[in-house]
Amino acid sequence: MRQIIIIGSGPAGYTAAIYAARANLSPLLIASSVEAGGELMKTTEVENYPGFAEGIQGPELMLAMQAQAERFGTEIVLDDVVKLELEGEVKRVTLGNGDVHEALTIVFATGSAYRKLGLEDEDRMSGHGVSWCATCDGFFFRQKTIAVVGGGDSAMEEANFLTKFADKVYVIHRKDTLRASKTMQDRAFANPKIEFLWNKEVAHIYGDELVTGIGVVDVTDGTETTLDLSGLFIAIGADPRTHLVHGQLTLTAEGTVAVDGRSSRTNIPGVFAAGDVIDPTYRQAVTAAGSGTVAALDAEHYLAALPKEVLARAEVQPATV
Amino acid sequence: MSSAKDVTDATFADEVLNSSDTIMVDFWAEWCGPCRAVSPILDAIAAEHSDKIKIVKLNVDDNPQMAMKYQITSIPAMKVFRGGEVVKTVIGAKPKPAIEADLAEFLA
Numbered sequence: 001m002r003q004i005i006i007i008g009s010g011p012a013g014y015t016a017a018i019y020a021a022r023a024n025l026s027p028l029l030i031a032s033s034v035e036a037g038g039e040l041m042k043t044t045e046v047e048n049y050p051g052f053a054e055g056i057q058g059p060e061l062m063l064a065m066q067a068q069a070e071r072f073g074t075e076i077v078l079d080d081v082v083k084l085e086l087e088g089e090v091k092r093v094t095l096g097n098g099d100v101h102e103a104l105t106i107v108f109a110t111g112s113a114y115r116k117l118g119l120e121d122e123d124r125m126s127g128h129g130v131s132w133c134a135t136c137d138g139f140f141f142r143q144k145t146i147a148v149v150g151g152g153d154s155a156m157e158e159a160n161f162l163t164k165f166a167d168k169v170y171v172i173h174r175k176d177t178l179r180a181s182k183t184m185q186d187r188a189f190a191n192p193k194i195e196f197l198w199n200k201e202v203a204h205i206y207g208d209e210l211v212t213g214i215g216v217v218d219v220t221d222g223t224e225t226t227l228d229l230s231g232l233f234i235a236i237g238a239d240p241r242t243h244l245v246h247g248q249l250t251l252t253a254e255g256t257v258a259v260d261g262r263s264s265r266t267n268i269p270g271v272f273a274a275g276d277v278i279d280p281t282y283r284q285a286v287t288a289a290g291s292g293t294v295a296a297l298d299a300e301h302y303l304a305a306l307p308k309e310v311l312a313r314a315e316v317q318p319a320t321v
Numbered sequence: 322m323s324s325a326k327d328v329t330d331a332t333f334a335d336e337v338l339n340s341s342d343t344i345m346v347d348f349w350a351e352w353c354g355p356c357r358a359v360s361p362i363l364d365a366i367a368a369e370h371s372d373k374i375k376i377v378k379l380n381v382d383d384n385p386q387m388a389m390k391y392q393i394t395s396i397p398a399m400k401v402f403r404g405g406e407v408v409k410t411v412i413g414a415k416p417k418p419a420i421e422a423d424l425a426e427f428l429a
Contacts, residue, residue, distance in 0.1 A: 037354070080416050
């Protein structure tokens with residue numbers, strides 16, 4: 001049994017691991033099988049992470065965090081958690097490969113999952129012109145006309161990035177103002193390849209084998225127009241990834257895991273949550289990292305208060321039961 | 322990074338289309354993070370089912386003709402070929418059990 005298992009490998013998970021490992025807690029970090037490193041693995045230049053005056057590539061930042069966590073003794077497993085049993089003194093974590101790990105504390109830092117538009121043809125056309133990853137798929141839209149849906153920082157970043165490839169990028173937003181930061185907005189407004197379509201929602205995706213166009217509805221008067229294009233990039237935000245803890249951890253009205261004040265304490269003793277999964281508001285790499293620190297320190301304090309005989313059980317290795 | 326053999330625009334016909342085996346082509350690129358994540362999973366599937374399916378990879382940066390011919394707009398994209406025809410397409414990095422489920426008919 002372990003003293004601590006961290007679930008998630010974004011800035012929150014890795015930072016919690018760095019702190020827990022430096023506190024000699026020998027953390028096990030479950031990083032996921034195909035999304036290790038989290039959302040930043042799909043980004044390019046990160047310009048607002050402090051300490052990198054010239055910016056840093058998202059994947060490079062995450063690999064550095066991973067290396068830092070490993071340097072102090074974090075064990076990383078590339079698999080997915082399929083079941084969590086959080087009640088009681090000993091928590092159980094079941095992985096996709098069938099392994100079961102036990103620990104006295106859990107840091108839950110699963111982040112969020114991309115939101116879908118909810119259109120009939122969205123899944124069918126995914127990978128055939130509908131995409132959630134500009135850095136992965138932008139390359140295939142050289143000299144094409146495409147659209148980005150969304151009004152936040154990620155939508156602006158994607159739109160700007162996609163102009164490297166596409167001849168024209170529509171940004172479709174259902175309001176008449178953007179949520180994105182001023183810097184990102186200014187950059188998008190100044191980009192001659194980007195055209196903004198305000199107060200519009202995507203209502204249809206057209207195409208047989210590949211996307212050939214979309215129908216957009218004006219939310220102010222309900223009129224629908226058709227745009228001929230070959231790519232639709234969806235960047236309308238993300239929802240906290242909480243399916244593993246439904247019925248166990250208390251959630252907020254926003255769907256995030258509820259924590260006690262500025263701490264990471266959930267409703268179950270020994271279970272701490274960090275990063276985007278508890279944050280409906282800020283959701284930055286650096287706030288997630290800070291949140292991971294809080295979780296590791298809270299877990300450390302919790303462990304320090306446990307009776308000696310309980311702690312002694314966690315010193316038995318290996319972790320697999 | 323991956324143990325899968327590289328195929329190219331030039332070798333595609335010989336290695337994939339004219340092969341008598343069931344072959345899955347992994348369309349990928351260096352700059353695609355999810356491609357790097359899924360690559361070891363494909364290696365593991367190939368190793369566990371070497372009698373059923375062969376897995377090769379095609380770098381879309383270096384081999385634009387095949388990427389265009391097979392209408393790749395999203396990577397990783399895995400296409401299963403039999404007798405020169407695409408019989409299955411799997412798109413996106415997914416956990417091993419999910420990809421195995423997608424390929425069930427070829428792995429049985």
